[in-house]
Amino acid sequence: MANVSESIETRGGEHGHGHDDHAHAHPDFLQHHFDTPAQQFDAAKLGMWVFIATEILMFGGLFCAYAIWRGLEPDIFDQAHHFLNKILGATNTVVLLFSSLTAALAVRAAQSGKRNLTSVYLVVTIVCACVFLAIKYFEYSHKFHLGLLPGHCFGHPGLSGAIQNGQEIGTCLRVHADATPVMPEWVKAVDESGHMQVLPPRANMFFGLYFVMTGLHGLHVIIGMSILVWVLVKNLRGQFSPQFFTPVDLGALYWHLVDLVWIYLFPLLYLVGKPE
């Protein structure tokens, strides 16, 4: 600090900017505004972590709404959750956990420069995502069929002409869905394990929450898949090396978030019953 005339100095002497003498290498993947690959990597990684924080806070709002309702209406959650298929839910959990493993292995493969292996792991991860969405599709369409829908859609308005309040049709009893939001009466229905269950009034609350939470998660699965496909294309073009594999790393990181959210959704929605 002694020489005050140099308090804001430039490093012009070392690498002249007019004719860059490549005092340090400036590889192709390094963007113009970064000085070193390490700086670029740190920025990208921190950016993804911050983005993941925002995602968690967004889901946090939903988990908060869930906690409040669950606290106020434990019976609704207990009775309504029997209508979710635990086998399919558990299968999806295993599928997503496995896909997280392959995503992590893809990062390792990219890091060690094994391009083909990276592609294989990425493809497996993407296939797992498709399997997850396919299972979700069957779950959703079953709910649609039974009329276990959110809010004032509850009770399948398409069939409402053919039924009366409390009358059995197929495997499920529904209430007539009015055009205005009404509180459904007590209804009896056969749940996923074949037992006759009683659905209390306002069970549509549970299904509203179920569809919003799993729907938002499903949207994230699609976004995560798109990112992984983009990473796969880049990998097939040979744009990664042990020096630069940031997109693989960040894509996998995002995929772990998608997995993590489901790890919480599965027990909270499918396994929420009260102890015997």
Added chain:
Amino acid sequence: MAAVDIPLIGGHEADSHGDPHANYLKAKRGIGSWMLTVDHKRIGLMYLTMVSLAFLVGGIFALLMRIELFTRGKTIVDAETYNRFFTLHGAVMVFLFIIPSVPAALGNFFLPIMIGAKDVAFPKLNLLSFYIYLVGVAIILTSIILGSVDTGWTFYTPYSVQTANSVISMTAGVFVLGFSSILTGLNFLVTVHTMRAPGITWTRLPLFVWGMYATALIQVLATPVLAITLLLLITERFLGIGIFDPKLGGDPVLFQHFFWFYSHPAVYIMIVPGMAINSELIATFSRRAIFGAFAVAMSSIGLAILGFLVWGHHLFVAGMSEFATMLFSALTFLVAIPSGVKIFNWTATIYKGSIVWASPMLYAMAFIFLFTIGGLTGLFLGTLSVDVHLTDTYFVVAHFHYVMMGGTVIAFLGGLLYWWPKMTGKMHDEKKAKIGFVLVFIGFNTVFIPQFIMGSRGMPRRYYDYLPQFEPFHKASTIGSWILAAGLFLTAYTLLEALWKGKTAPRNPWGSAGYEWATDTPPCVANFHTTPTIKRGPYDYHLATPEELATGWDEVESAHGTKPGASSSAKKA
């Protein structure tokens, strides 16, 4: 070669042809070079244009609202339209103007320069955030055309679920704007962490950057909650999922909790940048290091943290347990500590400073004065027993505007005048700027002091009509709004006039020690010709060299004589 202040003295003739060293305004030409730019300075200017237009639109709604209240009963519009005016005034000002104003416009321009970086960490994301903002604006405009919203900017349930207006498109627009805000915040956080030039340690970080950092923290952590809240409101309207609907077992107060969990921190998204600007102004025009600069920096972080803990004070009369109201009241008073640190430290900085009464300094002084009023009246509202009487009166309106307008907007105007030469290369007319300031200051107080009085006497906010005893106050308030508008238009004219009539600005017209004044005016594309190494703090006037602090007016005049319009120091020598 001895590394002496290359950007200060100029004479970089070898580089004047190289792309990164050209004046950022002239490096490339044409609309396309602006639309597709990833230069944070150009994106900042585009944001500045958009938020200024939003400020104009929001201001027109405010003027219409005040005209309607000039007389009792109907003056120009019916009650339904009046409801839309105050909703649109609030929504446009909050979501389109004040939240992006300082961070996205001035922050975008100056944050990278003040940490010696070439750009923000994610330049493309920065441009994307601008376009997302434009999409949000487009959705909101569509919503206004489709019938507009009469819920107030807070969209409280159950009314927002039942009202026939275009709530879905309006909230969808706000949802999209939230993404823009998140991306800007994310970019700034990462930029401050990873892009600082050698020598810019955390303690040498300019207070403007600290303020932007604290703001970015809030943007990143609070905005997602607004996103999910609005998403739930939209599904509520579409599907009736019942989260906020008591008929279906939900709770409308839950909406208020969710909404204010974002929107109270959002108040700090609005005010902390104002404080950030003010620290720069006070230091420059007092020629002194900010008293306890690190404490001022930490108080920004303190506000960011406390901002998350006090949302309940918006719900004191909405139906919360007595214990919760007491807790939130006590936490609310804690906000006075970091705010007080700032006010006292600024005052201590001015004490025995070498004060220059330039127009930005006038705004800085007004900020301290008006924000103190706004802050102290906040204590009235944080006190449970008083709040019960003042809730939903004009007292709240006046308090809010003293903080937001008397704080952030005043600081924004001060910051604009302060950095205008650096951004555009042109000096504005100081005399007009000062007249504009006087009009703004008088007009603003004439609008809102009567509102404090009315509110304390029970005039409810958002009412279309009022009792005869409030008439003089409403008349005074409306007349004040015209003075305020005149002042703002004069200031806008002063700034725009500088573009074609203004003198060429030197590198450092105010003689500041801040890092951003060490580079060219206007800055080159890469901000600095080479990555700077910083060896002193941004307020170390005792360490800065005379040439660093020189205003450079003599150089400009001599250059102006020989070569009119020469703005870059590279063109001299």
